[in-house]
Amino acid sequence: MTTVPPSSPSRLDALTAPTARRAHRLLVAKAIREFTHERLFAPVRGARVDDAGRHAYTLTLGGVRWTFTARALPLEHLGVDPDSVCRAGDPDAVAVDRFVLDAAEVLGLAGEALDVYLEELASTFAARCHTLAGERPSAADLVDADYTAVEAAMSEGHPGFVATNGRIGWGATEYAMFAPEGGRALHPVWLAFPSELGGRWTWPKTASAGAAVPAPPPPITEAVAGLWAERAAALDVDPEAYTLIPVHPWQWEHRIQVAFAPDLAAGRLVHVGEDPDAFTAMQAVRTLFNASDPHAPQLKTALSVQNMGFVRGLSPAYMSVTPAINAVVADLVDSDPLLARWGFGVLREYASAGYTGDAFHAVGSKGPHTKMLAALWRESPLPRLTEGERVMTMAALLHRDGEGRSVAGALVERSGLTAAQWLHGVVTAYVTPLVHLAAAYSTVFMPHGENIVLRLREGRVTGAFLKDIGEEVVVGADGVPLTEQTRRIRIDLTDEDLSLSFFTDMLDGVLRHLADVMDADALLPAEEFYAVVGRALAEYTALGLADVERLGLDAEDFAHSCLNRLQLRNATQMVDLTDPSGSLLYAGRLANPVAAPLRRALAELRQDTAA
Incomplete structure (x- = not known):
């Protein structure tokens, strides 16, 4: 059983009545705000209630009367006061799952779609309880905090999506181990495969970054290279004939050792070992920051959990051109003096790797099974800073x-x-x-x-x-x-x-x-x-x-693109990745x-x- 630090309570310990009440109110207030913004709801405005510009509002959902106060701001945005929300006149009846059940018909949710959405919402609620229950840094503390401390302190997730921290596939212990708000150290697992069964792609030799931009560090650290040299010697194979790839520990435990068992047994995949450096998860949960060497590259790894409308895998096909695409963008940005004047730059994804020697690629699958073993290296922002x-x-x-x-x-x-x-x-x-x-x-x-x-x-x-x-x-x-x-x-x-x-x-x-x-x-x-x-x-x-x-x-005015409508339509695949713009949903125009x-x-x- 993993021991969770006192400042980061277990999920069960976080699910207390006071914490749950606060989390429910915050999430219901957000749901009212965002669903109203996307014109799914039309609450009725009443009298002004204070000098801060708040008005009373009434919203009837499924025959149930919800009331709250809010400030009406531009872009059809309601600044809802979480403490003001009541269900049928009862402030103790405020619960985000009950709210969605009341609103299910208006939201177009029924059957399996409702089940999936409620599960993501319940996980989001549990994560919110976790961040409310633990000892968290103050806003003033975060002004002086380091990069990863700020990442770990974030609590809401995406500001627009209501069901924003689903992470379906993680258990409570895995949440404590791998969620960024836990702030725990983890060690990526390294694998190797014969290079003809995939590839590693690096920054094109012709790319010429601006003189003020330092060259990115080598993708493979000396420590990892040493691990592989020892393993290759034990196997009596040529280490130069293989490609190294990092794997998220959860992915290794739950996907690679199971779905890629034939590849491991046949030696097409070789287990090298754990990275000796400690990493921490970023807000984008599949991105890992090197806490042992903050100037070293970040790793973005495939992570086959469902979160906010997608299974978060990585495609080897996409990874194969990622460094070249980054070279185009970086050359453009680094050569523009206006962008330099504004202090604007890009964090280059300068190397990538992907394994394609598995059965899923052999049969030409286009689904998530071909996105389970790929990674990229992104430079850290820290070497780019001035004094x-x-x-x-x-x-x-x-x-x-x-x-x-x-x-x-x-x-x-x-x-x-x-x-x-x-x-x-x-x-x-x-x-x-x-x-x-x-x-x-x-x-x-x-x-x-x-x-x-x-x-x-x-x-x-x-x-x-x-x-x-x-x-x-x-x-x-x-x-x-x-x-x-x-x-x-x-x-x-x-x-x-x-x-x-x-x-x-x-x-x-x-x-x-x-x-x-x-x-x-x-x-x-x-x-x-x-x-x-x-x-x-x-x-x-x-x-x-x-x-x-x-x-x-x-x-x-402009076309009003709606994010939650996408998730409500299909919580497991919000958009067609081959035609993302064609998948968007609009609700008229916004002033x-x-x-x-x-x-x-x-x-x-x-x-x-x-x-």
């Missing part, structure tokens, strides 16, 4: 500690800036570079909070790194030249497609939630928040260096809160220039 800088996942800007204090508020306080000045720094580091890449190069990514690593100095945001490049980047027809090897990322993108990278992923997916945090904490009213965003976009537009106006960032302030600021800037 006095630190890094933090951008997801932390939406985090509140156990006392309800926000990390965003703590960073503003540390920075010595006004909230508007601090926010302008966030937008300049995060939004402006990605808008520039879309406008100037027709290149877009998946820039949600977990995929952005912020660079900070004394609470001020000084830049950002983007990660998850190989599987997420898309280049339009008029974008950068691509080789035959990398052409799978080329897609015909309309101007509206490019603009939705801003509207859907950044404005609605991240900034909407940060606006709620800053408004609730009386740091910056939501209208002023979006005025700052509009001002930063106007400053970029006024540079006149790219055709940013084709993106229509000052449009009155654009930055349109007017962007136009106003741009007119002022142009008037100043003319004068």
Whole structure:
């Protein structure tokens, strides 16, 4: 039985009545907020109840009356007060599973789909209880915490999805061992296979990163190479004829030793041993950070658990071109002086490996069985920092500690800036570079909070790194030249497609939630928040260096893409990975809160220039 540290209680110990009540309220408040935002619910607004702008609301689901108070913000966002929620007039009857059962007909859930969704939701609830019950760092502590300590402190998961921490396939002990919020050390298992039964792919020799960007370290550490040398000698095989691949300990125990038993028995797969370095899980649970050597590369490994709409495997076919795709993107980013000025860079996925000698590949399977044994190496952000800088996942800007204090508020306080000045720094580091890449190069990514690593100095945001490049980047027809090897990322993108990278992923997916945090904490009213965003976009537009106006960032509205609708439709396969854009679901159009302030600021800037 694994012993869980006192600061990280077991799941059973965390399931106390007080903790459960709090977790239920937080999740129901989030469900009301997000399902209303996606126009699945239409709560009836009543009288104003306080000077903070809250109103009373009523929502009838399955004949049951739910009531709550909330602040109505732009983008049809309700800042719901968790403590105000009642079911049928009873505050003690608030439970997220009961809420979903009341709402099942409205949500279109029945039968197996309802069962699967409830299971993911129950696991999300258990994870929330776990983070509420343990001793967690305060928001002020996180300002000075190291990279992995911040990762382990995150508690909510994706801000938009309600069932966000399913991790179906893990037991309670495995959750304690492998979830990032547990903060426990783990040791990847290393395997080797004859190189003709798969491959390892590395950064192309022709890639020429900018002089300011250090070369990535070798994928295989000396310690792992030594382990393999000893094992190869014992087997009397040529170590150079084999490829080494890291495996998540859970994957080794539950998938590889079972589904790949014939390969192990035949020597097509060779068990090398555990990595002597200690790693910790990141918020993206299949990504591992080297805690023994923080400057060493991160490992992203296949992990066949179901989480937030997908089984989290890795495809050897995709891995085979990942370093080449990263070379294209890194060369583009590193050669642009504007991006350097904004402190923007990418964390390069510079090596990958995958095994294809198994029976599943032999029969041409396209399902999750061919995504069980692959990995990539991603550089750590730490060697890229300047003196006095630190890094933090951008997801932390939406985090509140156990006392309800926000990390965003703590960073503003540390920075010595006004909230508007601090926010302008966030937008300049995060939004402006990605808008520039879309406008100037027709290149877009998946820039949600977990995929952005912020660079900070004394609470001020000084830049950002983007990660998850190989599987997420898309280049339009008029974008950068691509080789035959990398052409799978080329897609015909309309101007509206490019603009939705801003509207859907950044404005609605991240900034909407940060606006709620800053408004609730009386740091910056939501209208002023979006005025700052509009001002930063106007400053970029006024540079006149790219055709940013084709993106229509000052449009009155934009297509309302809905994440939870995807998960409610199919919780195990949200989108068709061969046609992700064709799988999206929309609910009309949303009013654009930055349109007017962007136009106003741009007119002022142009008037100043003319004068």
